[in-house]
Amino acid sequence: MSEAPVELRRLRAEEVARFQSTMPSWNAHEYAHRVEMQERGLAVQLVAWVGDVAAGRGMLVLAGHPEWSASAFREGCAEIRDVGVADPFRRRGIGSLVIAGLEREAADAGADRVGLSVALGLDEAPARALYEKLGYRFAHGPFVQAARLVGDDGAGMPVAGVCSYLVKQL
Numbered sequence: 001m002s003e004a005p006v007e008l009r010r011l012r013a014e015e016v017a018r019f020q021s022t023m024p025s026w027n028a029h030e031y032a033h034r035v036e037m038q039e040r041g042l043a044v045q046l047v048a049w050v051g052d053v054a055a056g057r058g059m060l061v062l063a064g065h066p067e068w069s070a071s072a073f074r075e076g077c078a079e080i081r082d083v084g085v086a087d088p089f090r091r092r093g094i095g096s097l098v099i100a101g102l103e104r105e106a107a108d109a110g111a112d113r114v115g116l117s118v119a120l121g122l123d124e125a126p127a128r129a130l131y132e133k134l135g136y137r138f139a140h141g142p143f144v145q146a147a148r149l150v151g152d153d154g155a156g157m158p159v160a161g162v163c164s165y166l167v168k169q170l
Contacts, residue, residue, distance in 0.1 A: 001085060003092070004025065004047070004050045004051055005050075006048050006055060006092075006094060006097060007048070007049045007050075008011075008037060008046055008047070008048050008049075008097055008098065009030060009047065009049070010044060010045065010046060010047075011031060011034065011035055011038070011045040011046070011047045011057075011108050012035070013032065014037050015047070015053060016031045016032050016035060017050060018030070018054070018056045019031060019047055019057075021051075021052045021055045021087055022024055022086070023047075023054040023057060023084070026149045026150075026157060027134055027149070027150060027151050027152045028152050029066060029152075030082035031045065031061050033101045034059060037065060038098070041062070041109075042061070042062050042064050042065040043059055043060060043061050043106040044059065044060040044061060044062075044102065044109075045057070045058075045059050046058050046059075046060075046098055046102060048085075048089075048094045048097055048098055048103045050089065053086075054086065054093060054095040054162065055085065055086050055088075055089035055094050056083075056084065056085040056086065056089060056098045057082065057083070057084055058077055058080060058081070058083040058096065058098040058099065058101070058102050059080070059082045059083075059102075059111075060079070060080055060086070060102045060105050060106055060114075061079045061080075061081055061082045062078050062079075062080065062106075062109055062111070063078070066076040067081075068131070069117070070072050071115060071139075071140065071143075072115055072118060074140065074165075075113065075139050075140075075165065075167050076113065077106075077111060077113035077114050078106040078109065078111035078113070078114045078115070078117040079098065079114070079115050079116060080102050080103075080115070080116040081113055081117075082096055083095060083099060083100075083102075083116075083127075095127075095130060095131060096134065099130075099131075099134055100134075102114070102139055103168070103170060106170060107170045111170060112169065112170055113167055113168065113169055114167070114168055114170060115136075115139060115165055115166060115167040115168070116131065116136065116165070116166055117145055117163040117164070117165055117166075118131060118163060118164060118166060119145075119161040119162065119163050120141075120142060120161075120162045121161065121162075131150050131166050132166075134168070135169075136167065136168045137166060137167060137168070137169045138164035138165075138166060139164075139165045139167040140164070140165050140166055141162055141163055141164030142162050142163065143162070143163060143164075143165070144160060144161070144162055144163075145160065145161055145163045146158065146159065146161075147160070
């Protein structure tokens with residue numbers, strides 16, 4: 001039995017509801033906001049689709065985006081964020097496909113380097129191994145990265161972790 005093909009493309013406004021039905025986020029408007037930032041040329045939101053199912057995702061943040069991090073500023077690079085692969089699709093190369101697509105988008109936007117934060121916990125060891133395999137190298141850290149995500153009910157969800165910043169020359 002052959003596996004369904006994976007199609008990697010920028011998320012479109014008309015796909016947001018379908019995307020969030022198969023790969024939900026912490027609120028109903030996050031990805032519509034990302035599409036808006038994409039339309040303004042400040043970000044790229046890629047989705048790996050298997051048929052009508054969102055199998056993976058990743059975002060590229062460019063200079064000028066309100067969430068461009070101090071680490072990206074320090075390293076002078078575009079920044080990869082929120083890479084994820086849905087459980088049924090893991091270990092099939094989708095994460096690598098998403099990252100490669102984000103790297104192409106960064107190069108197309110004129111970046112010569114791309115960076116990302118990765119947590120230092122045991123649960124993130126597979127991600128760190130993947131990033132190293134893909135050519136990302138330690139730039140700085142450790143540091144605490146924290147954010148306050150806001151749910152649909154307006155309640156804040158604090159998230160934080162001890163991270164390192166990795167960079168790759170494109």
